[in-house]
Amino acid sequence: MANIQTPNAVRGTQDIIAAAQESFAHVVQSFERISRYYGFDMVQVPVIEQTSVFARSLGESTDVVSKEMYTFDDRGGDSITLRPEFTAGISRAFLTNGWQQHAPMKLSAHGPLFRYERPQKGRYRQFHQIDAEIIGAAEPFADTELLIMADQLLREIGIDDGVTLNLNTLGDSESRDAWRQALITYFQDHRNSLSKESLNRLDRNPLRILDSKDDGDKKLCQDAPIIDDYLTNEAQDFFARVTQSLDTAGVDWIRNTRLVRGLDYYRHTAFEFITDRLGAQGTVLGGGRYDGLIENLGGASTPAVGWAAGIERLAMLVNVPEHNGPDAVLIPLGDRAMEAAIAILSDLRRNYIIADMAYKGNMKKRMQKANIKKAKLAIIIGDDELDRGEAAVKNLVSGEQQSCKIDMIVDYVKKS
RNA sequence: GCGAUCGUAGCUCAGUUGGUUAGAGCGCCGGUUUGUGGUACCGGAGGUCGGGGGUUCGAGACCCCUCGAUCGCCCCA
Missing domain, CATH: 3.30.930.10 (Bira Bifunctional Protein; Domain 2)
Known part of the structure; x- marks a missing residue:
C-alpha cells in the first residue's frame, strides 16, 4: 500500500x-x-x-x-x-x-x-x-x-x-418596533445587571436577550415589557x-x-x-x-x-422499526446453477419480491450470508436440483426444507 | 469564537505511581462439518496507541502544538 x-x-x-x-x-x-x-x-x-x-x-x-x-x-x-x-x-x-x-x-x-x-x-x-x-x-x-x-x-x-x-x-412592523424600543430602554436602565453576552446583544439583537440562559438575565426578563402591551x-x-x-x-x-x-x-x-x-x-x-x-x-x-x-x-x-430482510436469498452452487439463479433472481425482482443472491464462499458461507441478511427463505440450487428442474427452498425461520419446481418459485415465494 | 472532557484493533472498551514482545469482548478469516444458517469448541489475521514535536536511560501514559468527536456557552433547524 x-x-x-x-x-x-x-x-x-x-x-x-x-x-x-x-x-x-x-x-x-x-x-x-x-x-x-x-x-x-x-x-x-x-x-x-x-x-x-x-x-x-x-x-x-x-x-x-x-x-x-x-x-x-x-x-x-x-x-x-x-x-x-x-x-x-x-x-x-x-x-x-x-x-x-x-x-x-x-x-x-x-x-x-x-x-x-x-x-x-x-x-x-x-x-x-x-x-x-x-x-x-x-x-x-x-x-x-x-x-x-x-x-x-x-x-x-x-x-x-x-x-x-x-x-x-x-x-x-409598527408593534415590533415599538416593543423593541421599549425593550432597549428597559435593558439600558438595567445594563449593570445584564450578562456579558446580553450586553453584547443589546446593540445587535436586543430581542434575543429574552432567550438568554443566564439566571440574572432571566430574572430581569420577567419584568421586561412584553409584546402584548405594544400590539x-x-x-x-x-x-x-x-x-x-x-x-x-x-x-x-x-x-x-x-x-x-x-x-x-x-x-x-x-x-x-x-x-x-x-x-x-x-x-x-x-x-x-x-x-x-x-x-x-x-x-x-x-x-x-x-x-x-x-x-x-x-x-x-425518531424510532424506525428495523426493516425486514429479503423474502428470499438465492444460493447457487456451480456455474450452471449461477446462470439459473440469475434468471430466477430477475424473475423474483420483476415480480416485486425482495430478493438477493449469496454468491461468495462455500455453502456454509452462503447460508450464513442469507441468515445475516435475515432472509425468510434460502433457495438452494445445485446440479442435482437443476437436473430435476427444481430448487431446494429452505425456510430459515422454521428450518423446514422443501423442493420446488423452478418455474413455480415466484408463486411459492409469494405464498410463504 | 470561548470553556470542559475525550481520542488505544473494523466496533465497544481495559491498560495500575512512566518499565520487556499493548490486552479483552464482539466482528472478521480458517477448522471441527469438502451441499445446509442461527449454537458450541479450537486456531488465526488485524494496532506507526488521532497526527507532530518535546521531557526521559525508557512514553499509550507526562508537557506543548495540531486535527477530530462529545458536552456546555454562543447561535440556530
Whole structure:
C-alpha cells in the first residue's frame, strides 16, 4: 500500500448509513407525503446563490450572515454563498421567475444547508432541512395551516409527545418596533445587571436577550415589557385568529412571550417546536411570518409564512422499526446453477419480491450470508436440483426444507 | 469564537505511581462439518496507541502544538 495520508471528512459533515439513514429517509418521506396532502408543490432551488440573497434578507448583523456563511468568490469574481437556509433562496426564486402570478403559492423543499459553526450534537456544518413556505398570503389561515401541517408531521413520525409547540407573536412592523424600543430602554436602565453576552446583544439583537440562559438575565426578563402591551389592534386580532384556529384544529400549543427568532425578517407569528431530548439543540422545527423579506429582495410587498425543521434533529428522535430482510436469498452452487439463479433472481425482482443472491464462499458461507441478511427463505440450487428442474427452498425461520419446481418459485415465494 | 472532557484493533472498551514482545469482548478469516444458517469448541489475521514535536536511560501514559468527536456557552433547524 502506498504511504498516503487518507484525507478526513470535513469537520461538521457526516456520512450517514444504516439505522441513521433509515431515520433520515423516514423523515424526508413523511414530509414529502404530508406536503402533498396539504397541497404544497415541491421546489428545487440552487445550493449556491449570490451572497446578497442572504445578506439582504436575513439581516447583515445576524450571526448567520456575519460569521457563519460559506462565502467565496467564484472564478468569474462573483460573490457566491452556500445557502445557510431555504427561505431567502425560495423568495428569490419567487421573484426572478415571476411566480407572483401563482400567489398564494405553497412550496416545500428539502436538502443540504451550510453554516460555519462549531459542531456539536444536532448541529453540523452541512445539515439538512425540510422546509414549507406559503408566499403571497396575508391571512392568518396560512399561518395556521402550516402549523397544523407541522403538527401532523411530528405526529406521523411519532415524536409529538416529546415536542411542544411554543407560540408567540412579534406583531406587525409598527408593534415590533415599538416593543423593541421599549425593550432597549428597559435593558439600558438595567445594563449593570445584564450578562456579558446580553450586553453584547443589546446593540445587535436586543430581542434575543429574552432567550438568554443566564439566571440574572432571566430574572430581569420577567419584568421586561412584553409584546402584548405594544400590539396594534390589527396585530392582536391576527394573533387571536391564529390561536383560535389552532384550537379548532386540535393542535396543542403554549404561549411563550419570550420566544423571538434570530433572523430579522420575522413578523407576527413566530413559533418553535421544542424538545428537551436533544440537549442544547432543543428546537426541532421553527419558523414564522416574514412579510418584509420579499421587499428586502427588491420585490413588491408580499406577505409570507414558513417553517423549517432540521432533518438530523428529527431523525435522532425518531424510532424506525428495523426493516425486514429479503423474502428470499438465492444460493447457487456451480456455474450452471449461477446462470439459473440469475434468471430466477430477475424473475423474483420483476415480480416485486425482495430478493438477493449469496454468491461468495462455500455453502456454509452462503447460508450464513442469507441468515445475516435475515432472509425468510434460502433457495438452494445445485446440479442435482437443476437436473430435476427444481430448487431446494429452505425456510430459515422454521428450518423446514422443501423442493420446488423452478418455474413455480415466484408463486411459492409469494405464498410463504 | 470561548470553556470542559475525550481520542488505544473494523466496533465497544481495559491498560495500575512512566518499565520487556499493548490486552479483552464482539466482528472478521480458517477448522471441527469438502451441499445446509442461527449454537458450541479450537486456531488465526488485524494496532506507526488521532497526527507532530518535546521531557526521559525508557512514553499509550507526562508537557506543548495540531486535527477530530462529545458536552456546555454562543447561535440556530
